[in-house]
Each structure stands twice: as C-alpha cells, then as structure tokens.
Amino acid sequence: MGTDRLKFIFGQFEHSGEFENFTELASGHINDTYLIRTKEKPYYVLQRINHGVFQDVPGLIENKVAISQHIKEKLQHLSPKKQKRRILKFFRTNTEASYYRGDEGNYWNLMQFIDKSVTHESVSNEKIAYEGGRLLGQFLTLTDDFDASQLVEVIPKFHDMPFRYFEFDEALRLASEERREKAKASIELVQNAKEEMHILQNMKESGAIKMRVTHNDTKISNVLFNKKDKGLCLIDLDTVMPGIVHYDFGDAIRTICNTAAEDETNLDLVEFNLDYYNAYLKGFLKKMENSLTPLEIKYLPLGAKTMIFIIGLRFLTDYLNNDIYFKTKYPEHNLDRAKNQFKLWQSLAEKLNV
Numbered sequence: 001m002g003t004d005r006l007k008f009i010f011g012q013f014e015h016s017g018e019f020e021n022f023t024e025l026a027s028g029h030i031n032d033t034y035l036i037r038t039k040e041k042p043y044y045v046l047q048r049i050n051h052g053v054f055q056d057v058p059g060l061i062e063n064k065v066a067i068s069q070h071i072k073e074k075l076q077h078l079s080p081k082k083q084k085r086r087i088l089k090f091f092r093t094n095t096e097a098s099y100y101r102g103d104e105g106n107y108w109n110l111m112q113f114i115d116k117s118v119t120h121e122s123v124s125n126e127k128i129a130y131e132g133g134r135l136l137g138q139f140l141t142l143t144d145d146f147d148a149s150q151l152v153e154v155i156p157k158f159h160d161m162p163f164r165y166f167e168f169d170e171a172l173r174l175a176s177e178e179r180r181e182k183a184k185a186s187i188e189l190v191q192n193a194k195e196e197m198h199i200l201q202n203m204k205e206s207g208a209i210k211m212r213v214t215h216n217d218t219k220i221s222n223v224l225f226n227k228k229d230k231g232l233c234l235i236d237l238d239t240v241m242p243g244i245v246h247y248d249f250g251d252a253i254r255t256i257c258n259t260a261a262e263d264e265t266n267l268d269l270v271e272f273n274l275d276y277y278n279a280y281l282k283g284f285l286k287k288m289e290n291s292l293t294p295l296e297i298k299y300l301p302l303g304a305k306t307m308i309f310i311i312g313l314r315f316l317t318d319y320l321n322n323d324i325y326f327k328t329k330y331p332e333h334n335l336d337r338a339k340n341q342f343k344l345w346q347s348l349a350e351k352l353n354v
C-alpha cells in the first residue's frame with residue numbers, strides 16, 4: 001500500500017493528527033494493519049478488514065466499537081491518562097460512519113495507538129500467564145452486562161462441535177485410502193471422544209451455561225502489556241461475538257500451555273504446562289470469580305480440553321481434505337499438527353484429571 005493512498009484513507013477519519021509516515025504491523029494473519037505516525041502524539045492504528053474472510057465487515061466493526069464504548073462507560077472512574085491505556089478508542093469518519101469503504105471495496109477502521117506498550121508472542125514466565133488471565137477475566141467481567149444477542153456472529157459456527165464433526169465425517173468419507181491409513185490413530189481418537197467433546201455444546205444449547213460476550217482470539221499476543229509486563233487490555237476485537245466463557249478460557253490455555261511448537265513432530269516434547277495453567281487460572285479468577293456460576297468454574301478445565309481438541313479436529317479434517325484451508329509446508333503438515341494437539345489434549349487430561 002502506497003504512502004499517498006494510506007494518507008488519503010487516514011484523512012477520511014475525524015482526528016487531530018497530521019500524517020508523517022507509516023509502518024506496516026505484521027502481527028495479524030488476516031487483516032492489513034498500519035501504524036500511522038503523526039507530527040505529534042498520539043499515533044494511530046489504521047486497519048483494513050479482510051472482507052474475503054469476514055462476510056459482514058460493517059457488523060464486525062460495529063461489534064468492536066460497541067464493546068469498546070461499553071468498556072469506556074464502565075471505566076469512567078479511571079483518570080483520563082489510565083483510560084487512554086486501557087480502553088481501545090475508535091474514530092468515526094468525516095461522515096460519522098464507524099468505517100471507511102474505499103472505491104476498491106475495502107473496509108477501513110481507525111483507532112488510537114496505545115503508547116509505550118508491548119505484546120508477547122509466547123509466554124515465558126508465570127507472571128505473563130497470570131496477567132493474561134487477569135486481563136481476560138477483566139474483559140469478560142466488564143462486558144458481563146452487555147446483551148450479547150446484539151452482536152453480529154462474525155464467524156458462524158466457529159466453535160460449534162456438531163458442525164466440526166459434520167465436516168470431519170464428510171472429509172473422512174471422501175478422503176483417499178492413503179490419508180485415511182496414515183491418520184488412522186487420530187481418526188480413532190476423534191471418534192472415541194465424540195460424546196465427551198459435546199458436553200459443553202449440550203450445556204450451552206440447554207441454557208445451563210450463560211451466553212455472553214466473548215473475544216474468541218485469546219492468544220497471548222492479543223494482550224497488551226506495559227514495559228514492566230503489567231497487563232493493560234485485550235486488543236484485536238475483530239472476532240468479538242456471542243459465546244460461552246469456556247471458549248475464551250480454553251483457547252488461551254491451548255495457546256500458552258503447550259511446551260512445544262504447534263507443529264512439533266517429536267511428540268515427547270509436547271506436554272501440558274501445568275504451572276502456566278495455574279498462573280493463568282489464578283489471574284482469571286481474580287477478576288472473574290464473582291461473575292461465574294459454580295457450574296461454569298467446574299467446567300473450565302473441560303473448556304481447555306475442548307478447545308485443544310477442536311483445533312486438532314480441524315487440522316485432521318483439513319488433512320483428510322487434502323489441505324484446502326490451513327497453509328502447509330509439506331504433505332503431512334496438517335496431520336503432524338493434529339497429532340501435536342491430540343498429544344497436548346492427552347497430557348492435559350492426565351495432569352488435570354479430566
């Protein structure tokens with residue numbers, strides 16, 4: 001994207017900044033994100049939302065604007081300085097819209113950059129795990145009274161277990177004999193786990209577990225820290241939508257508690273990090289304990305187990321489908337990813353006794 005074009009798009013929003021230069025931020029895998037430097041601070045983050053991935057981009061942007069505004073209202077007691085560091089601020093366009101749509105059909109939104117902040121791609125100690133849990137708990141607590149039914153479901157059936165099993169069954173039916181044979185052990189694991197992996201789905205559908213605002217992308221790189229590793233806020237609200245607490249808790253645990261890379265083929269290196277789990281849980285419950293029912297707390301470990309399983313199931317399904325969704329570097333890449341997640345799933349079951 002050229003400087004003149006970005007400067008033009010930046011100029012479509014109501015702000016007080018004078019464009020000086022930009023840097024592309026490469027933290028995301030779906031959208032294009034740019035740090036806009038202006039002659040005076042604050043700086044800005046300009047983002048192009050991928051309308052090939054997200055079918056309702058206006059709804060997506062309205063979701064995150066509404067949630068950030070709700071959090072702002074809940075944190076009015078903080079000083080203006082603290083509010084700037086703990087609340088995502090979005091800007092409207094010159095025509096009072098929450099996004100700008102260019103002639104090429106791209107959707108853009110603008111927010112204020114939070115200065116002197118850092119992100120971590122992985123967890124390296126229990127303090128970072130604790131702060132990650134605390135920030136997720138804070139986000140869910142602050143949005144606890146927001147009517148989740150007002151939110152657009154930006155990725156339909158994202159964590160829907162019956163849907164994921166349907167996809168798996170179809171892939172298995174159409175898969176080559178060679179791939180079915182190579183994935184035999186993983187296929188058997190998935191088939192044997194079906195009843196257990198529907199427990200949370202059934203509780204959700206029965207109303208036993210509350211539907212609430214959920215973030216749906218709770219990896220540690222979406223937690224913003226200050227320079228002393230104190231958590232500030234959650235970022236990247238693109239996937240905010242209705243869900244249950246176990247989705248957000250479980251996905252965070254999945255991404256921080258694997259002792260190896262997601263595609264590590266030496267499964268002896270893949271283990272569930274119980275210390276990071278306990279630190280994250282402690283931080284999470286510090287903010288969330290009074291907002292959760294005893295039933296929700298009881299099933300948090302199963303939430304982690306379920307979210308590990310569902311990504312393993314998706315990797316396996318894609319392998320059986322000849323790798324049409326996830327990018328792969330070699331023919332067995334998705335199968336190796338699936339085996340990795342299922343080993344982590346088994347390690348969690350042993351260490352948490354679930």
